Amino acid sequence: MGFDIRISIGFLFTTLGALLILFGLLTIQSPIYWHSLGMNINLGWGIILLIFGLLMVFFAKRSERRTAAQQTSRAKGVN
Amino acid sequence: MPAWVAGLAFLSANLGAQEVIGMAASRAKYGIATSHFYWLGAIPAMVFVGIFMMPFYYGSKARSVPDYLSLRFDEKTRGLNALTFACMTIMSSGISMYAMALLIESLHIFDTPFRLLHLPESWVFHVSIVLSALIVLAYIFLGGLTSAIYNEVLQFFLIVAGFAPLVFLGLRSVGGWSGLKANLPPEFIGPTTSTNPTSAKDKATSITCTWRSWRLFLASSCRSGPPILRPLSITLWTFCSWCAFVNAPLFATFLLGMFWRRATGHGAFFGLLSGIIAAAIHQGLTLPAGSSPGIKGGWIAVLNVYPSEMAQNFWTAIWAWTICFVVTIIINLATRPRPNNELQGLVYALTEKQRDRSGAYYTRPVPVGLIVLGLTLILNIIFF
Numbered sequence: 001m002g003f004d005i006r007i008s009i010g011f012l013f014t015t016l017g018a019l020l021i022l023f024g025l026l027t028i029q030s031p032i033y034w035h036s037l038g039m040n041i042n043l044g045w046g047i048i049l050l051i052f053g054l055l056m057v058f059f060a061k062r063s064e065r066r067t068a069a070q071q072t073s074r075a076k077g078v079n
Numbered sequence: 080m081p082a083w084v085a086g087l088a089f090l091s092a093n094l095g096a097q098e099v100i101g102m103a104a105s106r107a108k109y110g111i112a113t114s115h116f117y118w119l120g121a122i123p124a125m126v127f128v129g130i131f132m133m134p135f136y137y138g139s140k141a142r143s144v145p146d147y148l149s150l151r152f153d154e155k156t157r158g159l160n161a162l163t164f165a166c167m168t169i170m171s172s173g174i175s176m177y178a179m180a181l182l183i184e185s186l187h188i189f190d191t192p193f194r195l196l197h198l199p200e201s202w203v204f205h206v207s208i209v210l211s212a213l214i215v216l217a218y219i220f221l222g223g224l225t226s227a228i229y230n231e232v233l234q235f236f237l238i239v240a241g242f243a244p245l246v247f248l249g250l251r252s253v254g255g256w257s258g259l260k261a262n263l264p265p266e267f268i269g270p271t272t273s274t275n276p277t278s279a280k281d282k283a284t285s286i287t288c289t290w291r292s293w294r295l296f297l298a299s300s301c302r303s304g305p306p307i308l309r310p311l312s313i314t315l316w317t318f319c320s321w322c323a324f325v326n327a328p329l330f331a332t333f334l335l336g337m338f339w340r341r342a343t344g345h346g347a348f349f350g351l352l353s354g355i356i357a358a359a360i361h362q363g364l365t366l367p368a369g370s371s372p373g374i375k376g377g378w379i380a381v382l383n384v385y386p387s388e389m390a391q392n393f394w395t396a397i398w399a400w401t402i403c404f405v406v407t408i409i410i411n412l413a414t415r416p417r418p419n420n421e422l423q424g425l426v427y428a429l430t431e432k433q434r435d436r437s438g439a440y441y442t443r444p445v446p447v448g449l450i451v452l453g454l455t456l457i458l459n460i461i462f463f
Contacts, residue, residue: 005229045244
């Protein structure tokens with residue numbers, strides 16, 4: 001299986017998280033947050049999404065490395 | 080394809096616009112009773128599919144419902160089902176796109192680009208529909224079912240990411256679960272006997288907080304919006320009435336086809352057809368309370384008025400199922416069944432049961448199904 005959806009999910013959420021963090025930082029003290037009970041939800045949720053995105057990329061890369069390692073060891077076994 | 084990808088794709092195939100938006104609107108109308116779409120409906124049905132129907136799909140090598148119908152019965156049954164299903168799909172995609180376009184319009188996402196391009200604001204709705212259709216068309220054309228599945232997985236995470244803060248803020252602003260209970264009329268959370276929508280003000284309480292946070296999450300400069308909810312509750316209604324027309328008779332046909340080897344192609348075809356006709360007649364003779372004869376029913380004559388749309392849909396489904404079941408049985412008894420050797424892998428009694436006792440309990444369908452049913456039962460008891 002050449003395609004790992006975790007890469008796409010990871011990059012998408014890393015980008016979304018970064019955007020939300022940026023927006024949250026630019027709007028600190030902004031009156032728009034009276035809606036969200038004074039909480040800067042863009043900043044907070046952005047951080048969570050960023051962490052989630054990075055974790056997805058991390059797991060995808062790790063399994064990629066593992067498959068590669070398995071293949072090389074199998075190739076050695078054949079030789 | 081990894082199992083979690085396939086599983087999440089299934090999950091999110093049931094998280095379309097109809098469910099996410101329609102369910103929210105339906106909850107505003109009926110309260111927590113809406114959950115019984117899952118607690119009484121979908122979850123037991125899914126467990127049934129997993130335990131009893133999947134072995135057939137594997138055994139018969141059928142790839143779809145019409146495919147199974149053609150193997151088990153004949154081409155005309157398959158054609159009828161494919162046709163009605165195509166109609167239902169067109170209708171339901173139409174509702175999805177309509178609901179989404181309504182959302183885009185009321186969230187004013189395209190307003191600025193339209194103003195910059197000097198396009199009239201009234202086009203936003205139509206452009207949203209066409210644009211979403213083109214995007215889906217493009218990725219299905221390029222990647223087929225695989226791209227649909229991967230796209231569903233991506234959407235699953237996006238839906239969760241969009242709704243989690245919404246639920247968090249909504250609950251917080253209303254004062255947690257106890258605050259929510261205090262703010263709603265008791266029948267919204269407690270016993271599910273009441274089908275009468277309560278006053279508009281109560282409805283609004285639960286929804287406005289949700290809507291407020293939804294809008295702020297997108298940090299857009301929205302004007303106030305909730306009138307959008309009324310058209311949206313129609314989405315689920317339309318979807319359900321189509322299910323009552325198409326899926327209820329199909330279920331009867333499937334049951335008989337799977338468990339009764341005497342079931343024949345003629346029986347299935349005419350049973351299915353009469354089930355659909357029965358649904359149409361029932362819908363034409365009844366009317367939900369508070370609506371005038373026309374699209375929602377009563378286009379033949381009004382013999383019975385149901386307290387709500389969902390009650391009408393439910394009875395439509397019951398009529399369709401029963402008529403299909405009875406007609407199929409009568410015709411089956413009058414026609415000649417296929418010989419047993421042609422039905423191997425297609426009928427439960429003639430299919431080799433695949434017993435998989437090797438893996439751990441959580442990898443086998445029956446124990447997992449039982450656990451899920453148990454959890455559903457607990458939810459049913461709590462919110463009875």
